[in-house]
Amino acid sequence: MVHLCQLLVLPLWASTGWAAAIDRRRDTRSTASLDTCLADAVGGEDARVQFRDEADFNTTDVKPFNLNLQYQPVAVLYPQTTAETSAIVKCASLYDHKIQARSGGRDFINKCIGGDDNAIVVDMKYFNKVEVDNTTGIATVGPGQTLKALVNGLIDNGGRYIPHGSSPTVGVGGHLMVGGMGLTSRQNGMSIDVLQEVEVILANGTVCRASEYENSDLFWAMRGAGASFGLATEFKFQTKPEPEEIVSFSYNFTSSNLTVLGEALKAYHEIMRDPQLSRKVGITSRFTAASYILTGAFSGSEADFDALKLADRLPTMSTSTVLPGLSWSQFMNSLFNDAGKSNDAGYFYTNDMAVTPETIPSNSSIDSFISTLTSGGEDAQGWSFLFDLFGGAMNDTPENGTAFPHRNSIYFLTAYTRTAEKTPATAIKLVDDAVLSLQNNKPENYLGYAGVPSLSYGDEAQQKYWGSNLARLETIKAALDPNDIFSTPQGVKPSSSS
Ligand SMILES: Cc1cc2nc3c(=O)[nH]c(=O)nc-3n(C[C@H](O)[C@H](O)[C@H](O)COP(=O)(O)OP(=O)(O)OC[C@H]3O[C@@H](n4cnc5c(N)ncnc54)[C@H](O)[C@@H]3O)c2cc1C
Incomplete structure (x- = not known):
């Protein structure tokens, strides 16, 4: 049984006239009355409700992050209070419109603008406490x-x-x-x-x-x-x-020969599969056509970091940097400054995989990954693959402890291509083929992170993101949002059996 909000949901839907009100409004609904409802929700302040027929709506209000996916919302709203936001959600329900919040607007498939046409978008920029x-x-x-x-x-x-x-x-x-x-x-x-x-x-x-x-x-x-x-x-x-002090480090391998970079990738896989690796170390790494760069943070002293002997477990590098004794603020400022262009809107495509100790790619899968990318030719532009080490404390929560199911994962791959114009199918295929090589052509063995959504998942998206937690999510969804108002194509759908 699902226990939710003191069962505020069921009495409201069933007994306060809410359901009847929805039916009445659906019978008589029109764009004009939806617009009036939304405008009223933000006190009639024009600047805080923007409709799709207004000038500059796309560039000023919709602002898609992934320029390949130009969805058209019906309206973008800027509420300032919880009461206003609640009133907007009620309009969406009354007029049977999909609705999504937008906070940072940094979703790879533009879910915050609905992931489809005709959504209502609620921009949360005033909620900044x-x-x-x-x-x-x-x-x-x-x-x-x-x-x-x-x-x-x-x-x-x-x-x-x-x-x-x-x-x-x-x-x-x-x-x-x-x-x-x-x-x-x-x-x-x-x-x-x-x-x-x-x-x-x-x-x-x-x-x-x-x-x-x-x-x-x-x-x-x-x-x-x-x-x-x-x-x-x-x-x-x-x-x-x-943290009292952070050691920031970067190990750089530079080569136009992907096989050379692949040897560093294999060595890093040995580090990632080590169950004894200190929890104080975090590593992200980016594999591109010209370099493979591992960067990370160690929470502790230089002496304790040196004792890990990380560099000794990798091939000879082109350059390396170790900066001990950083304050948290110094470290975070430099991390955020280095985050680079991937934060800007652009034309891109993503694929990903969550990797467990049982499914970690073998050296032969890595060889196959390298040869797929090497044969990519002209299409081998704009791609990058991020291998991010996780595990540790993330694995302390059971798989069903939260909706996030990847509690057995030790690393996540973000596969990414960014192109100057609309991303061509060939560039997308190269990324997908490279991921398949790492998966030893067994994609069914891998889930994916909802934070790196991929259009490659098609009808399997929900299963990929939430795995064994999906059935419980569908039951809760049926109790809370049976008409799928908080909806995107890859979102959780209400179970039909509840
Ligand atoms: C460049 C880049 C780097 C990233 N790095 C990391 C990383 O290091 N670690 C990591 O874990 N993830 C990372 N991600 C993934 C990121 O965490 C997700 O894309 C996240 O959903 C983005 O949040 P947002 O508020 O910017 O997105 P939005 O596009 O605003 O929202 C994304 C989704 O969340 C919903 N949403 C937003 N706000 C709310 C709300 N207030 N209430 C309900 N639903 C809401 C939206 O409706 C939409 O469906 C990265 C993404 C990008 C683009």
Whole structure:
């Protein structure tokens, strides 16, 4: 049985006249009355409700991140309060329109603008609070913050931090909906693992608090599949004092011969499969046509970092840099500054895979990956493959502990191609073929991270993102959002059996 919001949902749908009201409005609905409802929801302030027939709507309000996917929403709204946001969600339900929140707008397939045409988009930019309770260390954070603003806000509020990803422009809202992992996740888990409570607006407009103790089914679903269940307006995180010192490191291999780079990739796989590897170390690595670069962070002293002997486990490098004794703020500023162009809108395509100790690619799969890319010819432009080490504390939570199912994973691959114009099918095929080579042509053995969604998944997307947790998610969805108002093509759909 699903316990949700003190069963606010069922009485509202069933007995307060809400369902009858929806039926009446559906009978008489028109674009004009939807527009009026939305305008009323933000107090009739023109600047905070933009419709698709307005000038500059696409460039100023829709602002697609992936330029390959030019979806057309019906409206973009900028609420300033929870009450306004609830009123917008009620309009979506009354007029049977899909609705999605946008926090940072950094989803690879533009889910925040609906992932399809005709959605209502709720931009959360005014929800930008960061406050820390100095006694408990609990931070209250708005979803409209970017990760960069979150990091700075926590540092300024008593030198605190939480685990999160490495991209400055990613929004807190969307990050929490998928998981949120980064260079300290092997030590601290994911952003969702330190989430204590979330305020959510449900499909019927109800404002609901969810935690382990209150509406726990909703809390479970929000941690990994949240965008299908409601609109988050506030998060409460357990923060920690920032690390005393960080060692930042970078190992660079430069060659136009991919086979040479492949030897470093194989050595890195040996490091990633080591169950004894310290949790204090986090590594991301980028494999491109000209170089393979491993960068990372170690939380501790230079002497303790040296004792890991990481460099000794890799082939001879072109260059290397080790910077010990950094403050958290120094390290994060340099990480965010290096994040580069991948944060800007552009034409791109992604594929990915979650890798467990049982499915880690063998050296022969890596050889096959290298030969696929080598034979890519002209299409071997613009691609990059990120091999990000995880495991550690991320694996301390059971697979069914949150909606995020990848608790047995030790690394995630983000396969990516970015092109100057619309991404051609040949470039997409090269990326897909390279991923298949790493998978030894057995894609069925691999799940994918909802934070790196891929259009390659087709009808299997939900199974790929949520694996064994999908059935429970579908049941909760049927209870909370039976008409699939919080909808994207790859989102959780309501189970038909509930
Ligand atoms: C350049 C880049 C680097 C990345 N690096 C990492 C990384 O290091 N680690 C990692 O874990 N992930 C990473 N990601 C993935 C990232 O965490 C997800 O794409 C995340 O969903 C983006 O959040 P957003 O708020 O910017 O996205 P948006 O596009 O605003 O939203 C993405 C989805 O979440 C929903 N959503 C947004 N806000 C809310 C809300 N308040 N309530 C309910 N639903 C909401 C949207 O409706 C949409 O479906 C990266 C992505 C990019 C583009």
